[in-house]
Amino acid sequence: MSEAVRAQLDAINWRLYETAYGSAEAVPDQLFDLLTGSSEVQLAAAHQLWCALCHQHAYLSSAAAAALPFLLRAIQGPEAAVREAVLNILSGFAYHSVPPRTGEQPSWVTEIRRVLLQCQSEFEIIAQQETGESQEWASQILEELNTTSRYRSLF
Numbered sequence: 813m814s815e816a817v818r819a820q821l822d823a824i825n826w827r828l829y830e831t832a833y834g835s836a837e838a839v840p841d842q843l844f845d846l847l848t849g850s851s852e853v854q855l856a857a858a859h860q861l862w863c864a865l866c867h868q869h870a871y872l873s874s875a876a877a878a879a880l881p882f883l884l885r886a887i888q889g890p891e892a893a894v895r896e897a898v899l900n901i902l903s904g905f906a907y908h909s910v911p912p913r914t915g916e917q918p919s920w921v922t923e924i925r926r927v928l929l930q931c932q933s934e935f936e937i938i939a940q941q942e943t944g945e946s947q948e949w950a951s952q953i954l955e956e957l958n959t960t961s962r963y964r965s966l967f
Contacts, residue, residue, distance in 0.1 A: 814848045821882070829875035831864035836875035839864065843882040846898070851891050858886075858897035866904030876905055877920040880927055887938070892946060899938070899949030902928070906956035913961045925957075932957055 821840035829836035842864070845857035861883070862868075865876040886898045909925035911917060935957075938950035 814844075817844060817847050817882075824878050826875065826878065829873070829878055831873045831875050832867035832871075833864060836864070836873070836878075839875050839879055843879055846886050846894070847882060847889075851894065854886075854889075854891060854894045855897060858894060858901065862897065862901050862904075866901055866908065869904040869907060872905060872908035872921060872924070874918075874920055877924055880905065880924055884927075884931060884934075887934075892942075892944070895938075895942075896945040896949060899946055899953065903949050903952045903956065906953045910956055910959045911961050928953070929957055 821844055824840065826836045826840055829839070831839065839861070842857045842860045845853050846861065847854075849857060861879065865873050865879055867873070883898050883901060887895050887902070889895065905924055906928055909917075909921050909928065911922075911925075932954065935950045935953045939947055939954060942950070
């Protein structure tokens with residue numbers, strides 16, 4: 813599995829994307845660790861990705877679009893703490909992909925929302941069958957996916 817994951821990550825030109833810290837060139841290694849590392853390594857990678865892709869839920873970085881398929885794969889893993897951390901990231905994606913009431917959003921944000929909406933049934937299962945933070949984050953994602961527009965302040 814790890815060789816296939818590495819090949820998929822290496823096929824993406826991460827220099828085309830940005831994170832909260834600038835270049836997204838560290839993201840493929842973080843995603844690799846998230847998908848293939850020990851529990852401790854996975855949690856550290858999830859925290860780094862949370863900071864880089866959806867910094868404190870304050871905004872969404874363009875690298876989020878390329879990272880999304882790998883994050884969705886990570887919520888299928890057996891570690892509850894890792895799933896909670898990744899669902900936290902995805903809740904930020906869901907929040908920031910709600911269409912603005914006025915103006916437009918970048919096409920990559922619209923694509924993130926489209927993919928999240930396609931995965932809505934997976935979030936519903938987590939919200940119904942799990943407990944604790946996984947259930948809470950999945951419920952929050954569903955709430956955001958049902959939000960049709962949001963006023964965005966410039967301040």
